[in-house]
Amino acid sequence: MSELHVHNSFTRQKEKFTSITPGYAGLYVCGPTVSGESHLGHSRPYITFDVVQRYLRHLGYKVRYVRNITDAGHFEEEGREAIDKVGEKAKLEKMEPMEMVQKYTNLFHHAFRLFNCEDPAIEPTATGHIVEQINMIEDIISKGYAYEVNGSVYFDVKKYAASYPYGKLSGRVLEDQLETTRELDGQDEKRNKADFALWKNAPPEHIMRWKSPWGEGFPGWHIECSAMSSKYLGETFDIHGGGMDLQFPHHESEIAQSTIAHGHAPVNYWMHNNMITINGKKMGKSYNNVIKLSELFSGNHPLLEQAYHPMVVRFYILQTHYRSTLDFSNEALQASERAFRRLWEAYAILQKLAHSGNTDAEDTELDQKVITWCNECADFMNDDLNTAKVLANLFELAPVINGMKGGQVSIEALSADTFALLKNTFKTYLEDILGMQPLQAEQSGKLDSVLSLLIEIRTDAKKRKDFATSDQIRNKLAETGVQLKDEKDGTVSYTIE
Secondary structure, eight states: OOSOEEEETTTTEEEEOOOSSTTEEEEEEOOOBOSSOOBHHHHHHHHHHHHHHHHHHHTTOEEEEEEOBBOSOOOOOSSSOOOOHHHHHHHHTTSOHHHHHHHHHHHHHHHHHHTTOOOOSBOOBSGGGHHHHHHHHHHHHHTTSEEEETTEEEEOHHHHHTTSOTTTTTTOOHHHHHHHOOOOTTGGGOSSTTOEEEEEEOOTTOSSOBOOTTOSEEEOHHHHHHHHHHHHHOSSEEEEEEEGGGIIIIIHHHHHHHHHHHSSOSEEEEEEEOOEEETTEEOOGGGTOOOBHHHHHHTOSTTOSSOOOHHHHHHHHHTSOTTSOEEEOHHHHHHHHHHHHHHHHHHHHHHHOOOOOOSSOSOHHHHHHHHHHHHHHHHHHHBTOOHHHHHHHHHHHHHHHHHHHHTSSOGGGSOHHHHHHHHHHIIIIIIIITOOOOTTHHHHHHHHHHHHHHHHHHHHHHHTTOHHHHHHHHHHHHHTTEEEEEOTTSOEEEEEO
16 A cells, blocks of 8 residues: 555545645644543553654654643533533642643653653643633634523534534434433533533632633633644644544534534544553443553552553554554563564664675575565555554564574575665664664663673683583573573673563
């Protein structure tokens, strides 16, 4: 597949990606609600769309990646009482709301930099765009699709659905929503149960409040993203991303209110990553299986057998296609850690190998296989960003590299061009596009020095025929996962399991 195709959640079809402005791509991803610390479930969308924007840049696009911070509002009206998450959590923590917001925003940034996720080009906050949200709400009211009751403003879903395909993104049927929506706070104010809030009146005890034409209040969750995405990416932009759990009500509501405000659909391609489950169960407080990222990195959680490096988690996520369900387990993470070490070790070996420069391959069959495995990586990424298949091909290439180091495969088995392609493929896909880094990169130099010293001591012991010491060093290192191998030329190499 020579051109990028993505699965459009709105049409449920794989479509060729064509940006609105040639050479430029606009990407909006719903960011965190900073009323608490980020957890394992948050890792998947932000790692997924970090790869999306990396790959778009690799293809030559100048990408404007916008990811918001929800630091006000975010009350959900389906399945729970309509409350301001940020304000309520600030009361519980006995902190000023913006103090708490800054705390969790900082923790979010810290965690995702450990994941090697690049910062977005723009990171707007809901509180920084109250004026834009009020203006958008006024526009929707003027067009007859929103109404004010007791200082709150609601979007008229039933009227919208009479002319537009409400529910197409999520597959929801409006009649079912009208029948099944629970009786929640503010429902008696609405014309229809399915209507959602654009603005909520703030009761006297509410901390976060702003003046508006309808009295003091705070914005609804959905209007925030519509206002910020249109401000920074335009009334119609290329890609809107997020987790599948946001399809309804959040993204469905975004489509509705933006369509009325601008007169057309806001997004050309909707992309959604699937969920992470834990031992087959959905993540949730009721299951007591929510793992915060700080707990994941430290191992300090009852469900964790050990600490997991951020790169291991990133690798584990990218080993599965972003639209497939991903089940977390200690066994899966431990297997990912072993696999990633093997793959990065092969890459490290490859970086040190040098080709003689021969233009002809000594093994034409192997040469062609390597070319195919390398070139397929672009096809897999162009086929809805299939990182799992890319990694599978890199694993196909790893034994060839290890064989070159061990002497089972001649470096000159490949032509100079193919060898250069091999090196470039690993650098481009493993590092640049998938964003992987070595485990404990800052300690790798010290580790190499310590291991080199131990190998020297062991070599000296063997020369003195002190085999007890030699064997002890080898066996103790093996217990820690370091395997020594005596090469034919008398040198000693090591692998880390």
